[in-house]
Amino acid sequence: MDKARIANLSHQSLLARLWVTLPAATLMAAVCLLPAPAGAQMDQEAGRQRNGTEVLDLPLSGPAYAIAREAYAAYDAKDYATAIAKVREAIRQRPDVDSLKVLLLEAIEASGQLQEAEREAQKLLAEGNRSPQIIHQMSRIKSALAQKAAESVYAALEKNDFEVAISQAQEAVRLNPDQNTFRHLLILAQLRARRFAEAETSASDALASDSEDAIAATFRAVSRLNESNGQNKQQAIADFERALAQDRIAETEKNEIRLIAADYLIAIGEFARAENVLSDFSGDRKQKDARIARIAEHKRSHSSLPSSVSRVPVPKLECRETPYDSVCFILPGLPGADAGFPAAAEAYQAASTGNYSLAIAKIREAIRLSPENEDYRTAEKNMLAAQKAGVSFGGPAAVAAGQAYDLQRRGDFAGAIRHAREAVALAPRQQQLRALLVNLLISAGREAEAIREINTTFAQLGTDAQLLQQRGYLLLQANEPARAVDDFANALPLVKSPSERRTLLLAMADAATAADQPERALDALSLLGTSGSFDVAYRRGNILRGLERYDEALAAFTQAVTSAPTAEDRARAKAAQISAYVSLGQQSVARQLFETAKQTGELNALPALDVAYLALRVGDPVAASQQFTLVQKRGELRGLALVDAAYAARQVFDNDLAVELLKSAIDTIGPTLEPQYLWGLRREVADLTRTWGAYTSVTYGAVGSGAFSPQTSSGSTTQTGTEIYWRPPVIGNRNGSTLDFFMRNFTTLHDDLGGPVGFRTMQGSFGVRWKPLQNYNVIVEAARLFRIGSDSREDTMVRAAYFDGRGGDLRMDVPSWWLWQVSGEVGHYFDIDQTFATLDAKLGRSFRLDSISDRLMITPFVGVTANFDNLLDTKWAAGAGPGINARYWFREDKYNAPRSYVDLNVQYRFKLLEDDRAQGLFASLTLAY
Structure with missing residues (x-):
C-alpha cells in the first residue's frame, strides 16, 4: 500500500496537529486557583453555594x-x-x-x-x-481513541489481518459515530474480508448518518453485487445512481465512481448501462477506452459473465488530512481483492528480500492478470529502480525509513527522526523520505526544524505541492500569514485534485485574511465559485464585514445560513447575519431576528459567551446578562468578559452582581490593564456602591448661592452650606439613572452690605434629586425650605440642571490633560416668586502633582459665568476671568477609586454684562465625602 498517499482517517493528522490549542x-x-477577594474570603469548609x-x-x-x-x-x-x-x-x-x-x-x-x-x-x-x-x-x-483504532485498522489491512482490522474499525465507529470516514474504513475492511452482508449493513448505517454520502452509496452497491454474485442488480444500480447524483462531490471524484460502476456493470452484463455511465466520464481517455473495448469484446462473444463480479477489484480509499477535515475519495481497485493480488504479494515479498528478478517477474504476472491496476504498474517501476539503485524494498535507506515508521507508531519521535535523517542521508534524492522527516518533525512539535528541512528540500530537489502546503500551514501557525499565502498560491498550480484544491483555496483565504490582505482572500474564494458552500459564504461575509461592505456581507451571511451543514455552523452564520443588520443601522430587524433565533433554538449551538455579546449588540441587556451569568456559573467567565458582564448586569439593575464581577476583574486582570482603564473600573465600583454622601463648603462672591439658597443680598457674601444625601438601594442607581433624598442648610457668615449674618440666617431644606437619563447629566430637583434662623423662611423650590465636561477626574495614564466643563440651571421659588438661572463654562489644563501626591491635581483655567435673577433690578449679569482650582482625592481602596475630595477654587472675573455683581473675586472651599 502506498503509505505516502493513504493517510489515517482522523482529525488529528500531522497537519492538523499544527492547530492543537493549549x-x-x-x-x-x-x-x-485565584483566591477570593480581600474581605470576602470563603470559608474553606463552606462547600458549595x-x-x-x-x-x-x-x-x-x-x-x-x-x-x-x-x-x-x-x-x-x-x-x-x-x-x-x-x-x-x-x-x-x-x-x-x-x-x-x-x-x-x-x-x-x-x-x-x-x-x-x-x-x-x-x-x-x-x-x-x-x-x-x-x-x-x-x-x-x-476522538483520540477512535484515531488510534483507525491507525490500527490500516496496520492490520497491510498485513491482511482482516479480523483485527474489522474489530478496530468497529471500535473507531463506536467511539466517534458522527465521523463517517470511520464507517468507510469499516466497510473497506469488511469488503476485503469478503464479509459482504456486513459491509452492506455498515454502508446502510453510513447512509442513515449522511444520506448524501457518495462513498457509502458506492460501497453498498459493491457489497450488494458481491453478496448476491451479481444477482441483486436493481438495488446496486440505484446505489450507483444515488452516488453519482450528489452535487457536493467534484467531477473528478464522480469520474472515479463512474469507473467503479462501469467495472461492475460490465461484470454483470449490463453493457448498455455501463456505456451510459462512461458517456459522462471526463477523465483519462485511456481508462474509458479500456472499458469500452471490454464491452465490445463481451458483445462479440455474447458473454455476460455474471460470475465475474468476484474478479472485479474491491474499491480503495484515498484520504489526505488537512487542518480542516479528512479529504477522502473512492478509487477503483485495491490490491488484495483482484485476480493479480496473489502474484503481487509474492512480488512484494521477493522485493523485500532483495530478489528483484523474482519480484519483477511476479509483478508482471500480476499486471497481466489485472491490467487495469495502476498500483501494480507503479510497483513494477519502483522495483526496476530498486534493482538499479538499491534503495527501495530492503535497501539501507528503506530499512532506516522502516525503523522510523516503527518508532513513530510507538510514539518515539526522537528516535524516529534520527532514523528518518539517516534514510535521507542514504537516499538524498528520495522526496518521500524528505516528506517523512518533515512529518516527524511536525509531530514532535519541532516546527522551526520542519520549515528548515522543507527549505533544504526545495533548494536540492525543487518545489513540491504537498511540502509547499505544509510549509504554508507551519508559517500560518508561526504568525507569518503573508508568507503562508505565498506558499499556498505557489502550490495551487501543482494541485490537481478538486478536493485538495478546494482545501488549499480555503487555507489561502484564511491566511490572506490573517495577513490583512482582504482582496487577495476574496480572490481565492472567488475561484471556488458561488455554489452556496457554507465555508466560502461564511468566510466571504467576514472579509466583507472587515471591509465595511455591510450590504455584501449580509448577503454572504444569509447564504451561509441556508447552506450551513451543521447546527453549530448555522448558529455562527445566524449570529453574523444579525450583526450585519446592526452594522447597517437596522437595529429593529436585528433585534427581531435575534428574538426569533432564541425562540427557535437556532443559537443554541453557539457558546453562551458569544450569545451574550450578540445580545448586547442588538440591544437586549436582559438576554446578555442571562448568558453571562450562565458562563459565570460554569466557571468560564474571565478576562475582559468579566467587565462586559458587569456592565450588562448594571443595565438590568443588578448592581450587586455588577460590583462582584468588576471586583473579580480587578483581582484577575487588574495588573495587566492600562492604568486609566483600571481607574475607570474602580470609579464604577465606587459609584455603584455609594448609598450616601455629604458636601460642606464655604463660598465667597457677589452672585450668591442661587439654586440652594434664595438670594439674600446683592453684595458680596461669605456663606457656608452642608448637604447630606441618601441614595436608596435598587432604585437609587439604575444603570446611571440616580435618585437621591437630601437635607441642606446654608448660613451667611459675612455680608459686605451689612445684611443679616450668623445663626439668624440659617436656612434649612429637604428634597429629592433625580437624574433620569443614563447618558446625559440632566438633573431635576424639588425642595422644601424650612425656617431655622429668624431671618430664614418657608418656601418651595424646583430646578432643572445640566452638566457636561471632560477631564474632571484624575488621569492615571498622563501627567497633564485638558479640562472643559459646561453647566447650567434654571429654578423657581414659589412663595417669593423668584426665578433664577446660571450658566457656567470653563476651559483649563490639569496637572497631576506627583512630586507631592499623585492624588493631587491643580488646574489653571479661564471661566465665563452668567446669572439671572428676576427679583434684582438688574436681572442679568455676566463675567469672565482666570482662575485656579486645586483638588485632592482621598478615601480609596483596591476596588474603589477615591470617593472623596477637598476642592479649592479661586477666580477673578471681569464684568461682561451690566451688573457689578458679575465681577470681583470668587472663591470656594469644598469637602465632598
Missing part, C-alpha cells in the same frame, strides 16, 4: 488551593504522574470543583493513557458530573 486546564487555572437550582463552585483556598497549584505546575512541566496524583488529592478535598476534574482527565490523556482517561470520564459522568467541560473532554478522549 489544554483547557491551563486556561481554567486562572479561575480555579446554591442559587436556585444552580450549584456554584466556590473559589479554591487553603490546602486545596496549594495542592491545585502544584498540580497545574506539574502539568505545565509535563510531569503528568505528579499532576495526576496532586489533582486527585485536590479533588478529594474539593469534589465540587469541576475544573479540577477536567485537569485530571487532561493529565491522564497527556500521559498517553487514553483508555484510562475514558474510564475516568465515564466514572465522572456516572457520578452525575455533567458539566460541559467534562462532556467536552470525554468527546476529545473518544
